[in-house]
Amino acid sequence: MPISAPEPLLEVAGLCSGYGKIAVLHGIDLRIGVGEVVSLLGPNGAGKTTLLRAISGLLPLSSGRVRFGEVELAGTDPRVAVRQGLVHVIEGHRVFTQISVTDNLLLAGYDLPRRERMQRVEEALEYFPEIAAKRQDKGGALSGGQQQMLAVAQGLVQRPRLLMLDEPSAGLSPVLVDRVLGVVRALKARGTAVLLVEQLIEKALAVSDRVCAMAQGQLVLEARADEDDLPHRLERAYFGQDVPTALHG
Structure with missing residues (x-):
């Protein structure tokens, strides 16, 4: 049986999706507390x-369902998810290169009163001193790593209840990787849930409560992040020796 999560926030059941006629996901069940x-x-x-x-x-x-808090998200506009506090930071440096760092962050809170937006911008910049010092610089003047931090900061402006980060360390130096994952720790301490897609497995496990592994569009493993035999179980899952019905931990 999957490991139970405290106070379910996100509940995904039987989720199937893909691109046009190409099916990618096959009956995903996932819960995050x-x-x-x-x-x-x-x-x-x-x-x-x-x-x-x-x-x-x-x-x-x-097919399937996605429930976030008390709201069913399947079939709704993505803005509904954001308004409920589910924020998705897409892979890659999705920033506006021709406007300033501050304006990038103000745009992330476009639906908030201006005074509230400014407060949220300052909160987000507190996590990233490197880009706070460049708040008047254009997004295109930032390094790739700084643009990645700006993309994460854009998500933080929304004060998410759940922040989904898709490979936030991609292209970052080791120092900046640690900075971004340090933000994950800080968010957890403040009660924010995080769903983290990451290739740096050891660093990801160091900030995680649980780990879920995927292969061929299915969840093939769920475990506590501190399990002693986890690297071996991950290797077995990746190479198809574990199946979804064999989840344990």
Whole structure:
């Protein structure tokens, strides 16, 4: 049986999705509790990014349900998810290069009163001193790593209840990787849940409560992040020796 999560915040059941006629996800069941950090691991092409896109409403479901808090998200506009506090930071540096760092963050809170937006911008910048010092610089003047931090900060402006991060360490130096994952720890301490897609397995496990592994569009393993034999179980799951019905931990 899957490991139970405290105070369920996100509940995904029987989720199937893909791109047009190409089915990618096959009956995903996933639960994340309030304030819980869950790492979603798996080889390239396993369906991790597709799952995040389906949860946030960027991809339609062919079947299944996504419940966030008291709201059913399946079939709704992605803005509904954001208003409920589910924020998805898409893989890659999705920032506006021709406007300032501050204006990038103000746009992330476009639906808030201006005074509230400014307060949220300052809160987000507290996590990233490197970009706070460049708040008047254009997004395009930032390094790739700084743009990645800005993308995460854009998500924080929404004060998410659940932040989904799709490979936030991609292209970052080791120092900046630690900075971004330090933000995950800080968010957890404040009661924010995080669903983290990450290739740096050891670093991901260090900030996580649980880990879920995907292969070929299915969840093939769920475990506590501190299990002693987890690396071996992950290797077995990736190479198809574990199956979804064999979850334990």
